[in-house]
Amino acid sequence: MKKLYLFILTLALNAICYAQSTVVTDGSGDATTNYVTKWEDGASYKIKNSLLYDDGSYIGLGTTSPLSKFHMVGTDSNSKLILQRNYSLGWGTSLDLRTLSSTTDYIYSERAIGAVAFSGEYNGDANVGVGAQMRAYTTENWSASGYGSRLEFLTVANASTTGVVRMTIGNDGKVGIANTAPGSELDVKGTLRLTGSTSGYVGFAPAAAAGSTTYTLPSADGTTGQVLQTNGSGVLSWLTPSTPSTGWQITGNSGTTDGTHFIGTTDDVALNFRVNNEKAGRIYGSTTFLGYQAGNSNTSTGSMNTGIGNQALYSNTTGDSNTGVGYYSLKDNTTGYSNTGVGEASLTANSTGYYNTAMGFRSLDDNTTGFNNSSFGFGALNTNISGNYNTAVGASSLLTNETGSYNTTLGYYADVSGQYSNATAIGNGATATASNEIMIGNTSVTEIGxxxxxxxxxxxxxxxxxxxxxxxxxxxxxxRPVTYQLNTKELDDFVSQNMPDENKASRREGMDFTPSTAIIHSGFIAQEVESAAKECGFESSIVQTPDNDADPYALTYAEIVVPLVKAVQEQQKIINDLSTTVNELQEQLNALNGNGEKTMQNNIGAQGNSINIHDLELAENAFLYQNVPNPFSEGTTIKYFIPENANAQIIFYNEFGSQIKIFNIEENGMGQLNISASNLAAGMYSYSLIISEKVIDTKKMIKQ
Structure with a gap:
């Protein structure tokens, strides 16, 4: 501004000198202090005030209170600065805002070298605010070989006093909008909007955390219907989309080639399906889900899972090796593993249980933490919660078990009447009433064989x-042996009393208690047998006493044979003692009669044989049976009975009475000889049982 002032002053002095070589003064002039004077027009040459005011530090144009080296103030529309140059040498008018360093012979990098500010007052002349600005900065240390610079444009937002850089033109010519370091010829930070000539606009907005990708457009326009595609590196090209003859259509397709056309991916990326923007299928690696929200929460660590059906394996996160087929199958499973659920709501509530298998509608439905359970059939093991190692086969089989373990049921409504362990029920409605018990059939069964x-x-x-x-x-x-009838319906009410009422009616479907109640049984009363055993001090497992309020008395009839055998042994001893007494009395009788050889005639079979009483005494019930078969052609069998401590033989004779064979019998009791006919000629033979050199009996046999 100082240069402008000097320039104006020089022009004024030159004009004065040119007009008149002698300065004439006139006391009537109105020039005042600090104003730069001028000659009054006309011949008076009076000195008057010009528009320039100089207070010794600043020069004012239109103001006597300049605030800078040159301060211009105007009050109308003509208050403006015009720089004009006649255009003759190829240069237009210019305004040079020059910055000189006071300490060095060059300007450092990142130094302000000029600014145009648009300011105005507030709260009186003494308060001036700066609004929009245009600023220039160096971008390197200036030298004779380079003076790089950039230009910034600032504005101030409403309700603010701080200018913000809105646009930057870099030293390389790149323009940044809301970006002080533009990376391309035009670098816009935020949304780019192209407004229509009449209305509306088209906007482009990058992601908040953009991937720093530059797209290179094709060199020419595409043809009608083509779309842009990327090569994965930002290079765009025109693509002709599939036509209806080759693309998959929502109304069906034809002309496909098996093994060539498919729906899927050609890279290592999962194939996903959605319905209503909800997950409805995922096929990738070892995991397959198909159905609305099937596998909805599955994570990358939940592997080798298969869920087919609405919300099958819906909550699974890290559980692996699970298979859920059917609506809600394994729906709540989170970390449980190696479970298989087939059927609507099978293993629905399972969360952490493992190694479970459920097949059938609502099979193992309520299981949450139980493991190693197997259920097959509608509602099998339906209410099991934490029981383990249970097996249920049949509709509603083991239906009421919740916490019991190691139970097995087979049949429709085969069940246990409580939370037992190691109980087994086999058959329609069969009910185990205690732990470690096996029950076959229901109370309407009339025969087991x-x-x-x-x-x-x-x-x-x-x-x-x-x-x-x-x-x-x-x-x-x-x-007390008795005959009796059993009220099987009341017995069934008794064993099923702890089951839920809603299950009892279904359990009894197909049961007819009339035939089983009509049977007249023979046996004992369990309570009486228990009392008899206690009176004798006899401890055994014959009587099965109840383990709980739903467990009836029972008898193990097969074990009664043991005390029966003992009773027979005791009775036989009595018989033997009586026989000895009889023999002794017989000897005394013989002695009284004086006849030691009295005989009795005894008809044996078709052959009449005399048996001496004395011989019977020696034989002590020894006996020789007729050979079978008789006659015989290839072989025959001879049975006999030898008493204890007896020396016995069987001697064979031909039809002429000649002895042909002797068999010594080494063992007592019942025995037999198997005779081969290979060395015997056809004819009649006889054989005798000899005990202590006494002939007990003789039989005849015929070889054909």
């Missing part, structure tokens, strides 16, 4: 504490 008898382990290698304290005749004589 099989081809062979029931076998019980009886290996002496595993028995201990073996004693002979079995009661025989004393116990047996206290028993």
């Amino acid at each position: 099989g081809e062979v008898g029931w076998t019980t382990y009886s290996d002496g290698r595993f028995k201990f504490n073996v004693t002979e304290n079995v009661k025989g005749l004393e116990f047996i004589n206290k028993l």
Whole structure:
């Protein structure tokens, strides 16, 4: 501004000198202090005040209170500064805002070198605020080889006093909008809007955390219907989309080639399906989900899972190796693993349980933490919560179990009447009433049978504490054999009393108690048998006493054979003692009669044989049976009975009475000889039983 002032002053002085070489003064002039004077027009040459005011520090144009080197003030529309140059040398008018360093011979980088500010007053002339600005900065240390710079444009927002850089033109010519370090020819931070000529606009907005990708447009326009595609590196090209003849249509497709056309991906990316923008399917790696919200919460660590059906495996997070097929199958499972649920709501509530298998509608529905359970059938193990190692086969099988473990049921509504362990029920409505119990059939069953008898382990290698304290005749004589009928319906009410009422009616479907109630049984009353055993001091497992209020008395009838055998043994001893007494009395009778050889005639079979009473005494009931078959052609069998401590033989004779063979019998009791006919000629033979050199009996046999 100082230069402008000097320039104006010089022009004035030159004009004066040119007009008149002698300065003439006139006391009537009105020039005042600090004003730069001027000559009054005309011949008077009076000195008057000009528009310039100089207070010694600042020059004012239109003001006597300049605030800067040159301060111009105007009050009308002509208050403006015009710089004009006649255009003759190819240069227009210019305004040079120059900055000089007072300490060095160059300007440092990032120094302000000029600014145009738009300011105005508030609260009187003494308060001036700066609004919009245009500022220039160096971008390097200036030298003869370079004076890089940038230009910034600032505005002040409403209700603010701080200018903000809105646009920057860098030293490389790149323009930044809301970006002070533009990286391209035009770098806009935020939304770019292109407004229509009449209305509306088209806007482009990057993501908040953009991927720093530059897209390179094709060199020419595409054809009608083409769309832009990227090569993955930001290079765009025109693509002709699939036509209806080759693309998949929502109304169906034709002309496809098996093995060539497919729906899916060609890279290592999961195939996902959605319905109403909700997950409805995912196929990737070892995990497959298909159905509305199936596998909705599954994480990357939940692997080898298969969920098919509405919300199948919905809550699964890290559980693995699970299979859920059906509506709500394994819906609440979170971390449980190796579970299989097939059927609507199978294993629905399972959360952390593992190694469970459920097949059937609502099978293992309520299970949450139980593990190693297997259920097959509608509602099988439906209410199980934390029971483990249970197996249920059949509709509503093991329905009421909640916490019991190691139970097995087979059949429709086969169940246990409480929370037991190691209980087994087999058959329609069969009910186990205690732990460690096996129950076959329901109370309406009239017969249980099989081809062979029931076998019980009886290996002496595993028995201990073996004693002979079995009661025989004393116990047996206290028993009361009876015939009776059983009210099987009341018995069924009794064993099922702890089951939920809503299950009892379904459980009894197909049960007819009339036939089972009509049976006339023979047996004992369990309570009476228990009383008889207590009176004898006989401890055994014959009587099964109740374990709980739903467990009836029962008898193990097969075990009654043991005291029966003991009773027979005791009775036989009595018989033997009586026989000895009879023999002694017979000897005394013989002695009284004086006849030691009195005989009795005894007809045996079709052949009449005389048996001497004395011989019977020696034989002590020894007996020789007729050979079978007789006659015979290939072989025959001879049975016999030898008493204890007897020396016995069987001697064979031909039809002429000649002895042909002797068999010594080494063992007592019942025995038999198997005779081969290979060395015998056809004809009649005889054989005799000899005991202590006495002939007991003789039989005849015929070889054909």
